[in-house]
Amino acid sequence: MLPALRRCRPGPVPLPALAAALGPGAFPGLGPGPFPGLCPAWSPRAVPARGRKTRHDPPAKSKAGRVKLPPPVDPEELLVVLERYRQHRLVLSALRAEFRAEVLQRKREERLAAEGSVEELEEHRRLMAWNEEENARQRARREERLRKEEEEQKRRKLEIAEKQARKMEAFLEEKEKEVLQLQEEAKNFITPENLEARIEECLDNPRNYNFAIDKDGRIVKRTVLS
């Protein structure tokens, strides 16, 4: 059953001798209870301590016949004490659980009260509305910007088209002028028909291409042709 009950030993207990040996204050609870079979060598004051030797050193010769026995136990007293401890601990843990639950409950209520209050919701809604307005303003600004950009682009396109048109016109004019000029010159061209006439003409009218120039840069074209 209980492992402590194993320590109950048969045999007389030299109680008065023990009490005398260890002093009046040693056994406050061990009055009429101690079971027979106490071993005087195991006093409550001697606690095992390592001290000088390690666990691998052999024990001393004086300890050769030593018999170590666990402390004796009275079964009725044991049962009574265990039962009392059990009830005590049960009550204590129940109290603790109760207090813990109460504290948690209070914290939860406080949190809920702080969050779900009406003013908070109102405030939240107001802030969300303000956010919406801000977004709307941003949208308006963005549309404005996009509209301006579109206009700008259209204007630029128009400009480019105009410039292109003007360039085309100028080009065409140039070409027209050239064509007219060519037509004009064509009148003075030398063709196989008037080749002979033109040669005669050139030979009849000798042209003097010579000219004289002095150091001051004055050109004299009227020179003697030889």
Added chain:
Amino acid sequence: MPMKGRFPVRRTLQYLSQGDVVFKSSVKVMTVNYNTAGELSEGARKFVFFNIPQIQYRNPWVQIMLFRNMTPSPFLRFYLDSGEQVLVDVEDKTNKEITEHIKKILGKSKEMLEKEERERKKLSHPATFGPKKYHLRECMCEIEGQVPCPAFVPLPKEMRGKYKAAMKNEA
């Protein structure tokens, strides 16, 4: 060697604790959509670069996600625990304006923060001493006006046990 990145000041505790945006407990997720190029996203980029570390430091339980080059215009989106989504358009805004905006709509006000601070202070008593985790001082000898630690300043001999025992033996 200890400085990493383009603006290592962002990694200092002083900079991080200067962030003043503390979100309400209903904010769970913050999502930022922005573009890596373009004049209009400049404010959002600066916000992500400079202010998000501060916000995350002050709100370690808020999930922050960044999406790059997914939409033509930048915006922020907050997901609250009631399922509500709050959209904030940040095109053409500076990062300071963005922080002011979100502080106004979803941040805890200064009074609330101060109240919480006071509540937290009430829990611990500054005069007690004990383990460093729970108290300011560990031993009585650290408190001003008390007997200093005998490890640094020897006790006067009248307070020492060996003197008192010697006196008793004499008497």
